[in-house]
Amino acid sequence: MTTRLACDVLVVGGGSGGSVVAGRLAAESDARVTLVEAGPDYGARTSGLWPADLLDGGALVTSHEWGYDSGPIAGREPIAFQRARVIGGCSSHNGCVVAVGCPEDYDRWAALTGDARWSAVSVRPALARALERMRVRTYAESEVGPFHRACLDAAASLGVVRADDLDDLDGGIGFGIEPVNIEEGVRFNASFAYVDPARGRDNLTILDRAICDRVIVKGRRVEVTVLRGGEELRIAAGTVVLAAGAYGTPAILQRSGVGDPALLHGAGIEPLVDLPGVGRNLHDHPLAEVEFASSEQLKRLLAESAAIRFTPEEQTLGKLRSSRASGPYDLHVFPVAAHEHSLLAGRVALAVSAMEPLSRGSLHVTGVDPEDVPRIDHGYLSDPGGADLAVIDEGIAWARELAAAESLRELIGPEITPSLDRPVSEYHAHYFHPVGTCAMGVESDPFAVCDGAGHVRGLESVLVADCSLMPVIPRANTNLPAVLVGELITDAILG
Numbered sequence: 170m171t172t173r174l175a176c177d178v179l180v181v182g183g184g185s186g187g188s189v190v191a192g193r194l195a196a197e198s199d200a201r202v203t204l205v206e207a208g209p210d211y212g213a214r215t216s217g218l219w220p221a222d223l224l225d226g227g228a229l230v231t232s233h234e235w236g237y238d239s240g241p242i243a244g245r246e247p248i249a250f251q252r253a254r255v256i257g258g259c260s261s262h263n264g265c266v267v268a269v270g271c272p273e274d275y276d277r278w279a280a281l282t283g284d285a286r287w288s289a290v291s292v293r294p295a296l297a298r299a300l301e302r303m304r305v306r307t308y309a310e311s312e313v314g315p316f317h318r319a320c321l322d323a324a325a326s327l328g329v330v331r332a333d334d335l336d337d338l339d340g341g342i343g344f345g346i347e348p349v350n351i352e353e354g355v356r357f358n359a360s361f362a363y364v365d366p367a368r369g370r371d372n373l374t375i376l377d378r379a380i381c382d383r384v385i386v387k388g389r390r391v392e393v394t395v396l397r398g399g400e401e402l403r404i405a406a407g408t409v410v411l412a413a414g415a416y417g418t419p420a421i422l423q424r425s426g427v428g429d430p431a432l433l434h435g436a437g438i439e440p441l442v443d444l445p446g447v448g449r450n451l452h453d454h455p456l457a458e459v460e461f462a463s464s465e466q467l468k469r470l471l472a473e474s475a476a477i478r479f480t481p482e483e484q485t486l487g488k489l490r491s492s493r494a495s496g497p498y499d500l501h502v503f504p505v506a507a508h509e510h511s512l513l514a515g516r517v518a519l520a521v522s523a524m525e526p527l528s529r530g531s532l533h534v535t536g537v538d539p540e541d542v543p544r545i546d547h548g549y550l551s552d553p554g555g556a557d558l559a560v561i562d563e564g565i566a567w568a569r570e571l572a573a574a575e576s577l578r579e580l581i582g583p584e585i586t587p588s589l590d591r592p593v594s595e596y597h598a599h600y601f602h603p604v605g606t607c608a609m610g611v612e613s614d615p616f617a618v619c620d621g622a623g624h625v626r627g628l629e630s631v632l633v634a635d636c637s638l639m640p641v642i643p644r645a646n647t648n649l650p651a652v653l654v655g656e657l658i659t660d661a662i663l664g
């Protein structure tokens with residue numbers, strides 16, 4: 170059975186970018202907005218329906234997973250690519266660390282798109298708005314737990330400058346206390362920030378547990394097919410905003426016949442719009458962990474701390490500069506004393522990530538079923554000059570120095586992984602920040618999928634508003650930048 174619905178703006182995906190677009194358009198215009206989200210909508214923050222793990226901002230979540238991975242890789246275990254299937258998207262299960270990158274990141278987006286609205290100067294007001302709406306604040310000194318206090322002391326003993334505000338866009342290297350979107354221990358996700366204020370308005374409809382299959386363009390109208398509870402919905406809309414994330418958005422376009430014709434044929438899909446960039450340019454920050462045994466003293470101190478204060482697994486972070494950096498910094502090093510029930514499974518580690526990666530990969534659907542897992546090849550550490558690996562190696566060397574500093578040496582046991590001679594390619598992971606698969610760019614760029622206002626080339630009524638739009642990853646964790654993309658695409662739609 171097929172049910173037909175209609176609206177003015179259909180937003181696909183209620184994650185970090187999509188929550189902004191749907192919430193703001195519903196609150197700031199009379200447009201009839203429909204938000205389609207594949208996962209559950211647990212309602213407003215105050216609904217009492219939210220599962221405890223999604224609310225706990227102190228640990229990474231293991232539930233509500235899409236279940237993507239790399240598939241078999243020679244010489245190592247497959248790499249899991251975590252993505253949340255729930256309203257709020259990955260902002261509902263992430264680490265809540267807030268980073269904004271540096272001016273060079275946004276000026277590069279402006280240069281690549283020829284669109285000044287992405288320049289560092291232009292994005293500052295929207296960035297400030299996003300930080301405020303996401304309730305971002307830096308932990309006070311008194312909130313820092315014993316492990317992270319020792320890390321601050323260790324970094325100082327190595328002569329690293331103390332960063333007072335890691336979210337100063339103009340800030341350089343430094344080690345400091347993390348800014349977070351956690352309020353009274355609760356992960357303050359993008360749905361709380363943007364959808365909640367619009368809930369109850371007549372012009373907002375939320376269809377949860379509804380998966381978008383594909384988009385059909387009919388002249389100036391667009392029709393979107395959605396599967397929900399065994400039923401097919403056909404939703405006609407004036408504008409469709411795809412915000413299904415860096416894996417979901419290119420997959421929807423490919424199922425709709427938009428992409429590289431040869432690859433679409435291979436997946437049994439009739440090519441309709443030749444846009445070879447769809448699914449290409451996939452990249453992320455590669456990450457390697459140096460893991461240590463926990464001492465009895467650290468276990469006791471963490472337990473004592475948890476008894477008197479919120480003790481999250483992450484609280485401090487260093488922005489550092491390798492010998493390959495093109496700008497103010499190109500490394501994140503952050504300590505983790507993970508909770509047992511966390512995705513990080515109780516590990517005590519120093520994580521190192523290359524923040525200016527050159528390696529690129531791709532994503533392609535393998536068939537027409539929207540529940541099929543696409544083929545995701547991140548191409549981590551594959552850049553021909555080996556720069557990404559070299560940057561990680563420099564970061565690991567620094568992390569080992571940090572671990573050897575007196576204040577930390579007392580708390581952590583010996584390094585348990587990696588063994589010194591193990592190649593990074595065998596054990597690296599990632600920072601959970603995929604971007605770039607429907608990149609915006611200038612018209613002359615054959616691999617640009619969207620223009621600077623987010624319109625998919627050749628499908629003017631279809632826009633993109635999530636991490637897939639980013640042509641190059643910022644030197645930042647990507648949640649706040651995704652919210653920023655949502656803010657700027659909403660501004661463009663509102664005119």
Ligand SMILES: Cc1cc2nc3c(=O)[nH]c(=O)nc-3n(C[C@H](O)[C@H](O)[C@H](O)COP(=O)(O)OP(=O)(O)OC[C@H]3O[C@@H](n4cnc5c(N)ncnc54)[C@H](O)[C@@H]3O)c2cc1C
Nearest residue numbers: 182184185186207258259263264265266381417636646648
């Ligand atoms: C484990 C983890 C930890 C992280 N930690 C941090 C951190 O500490 N700080 C930080 O800044 N960033 C962090 N990130 C990254 C950050 O959260 C993401 O980059 C950001 O949330 C992505 O936003 P988005 O809008 O692009 O996509 P998402 O937030 O993933 O939203 C996409 C939404 O679309 C829905 N969807 C997908 N396909 C369909 C479909 N076909 N039909 C309908 N709906 C669909 C999904 O269910 C999802 O709700 C983390 C990510 C993960 C996974």
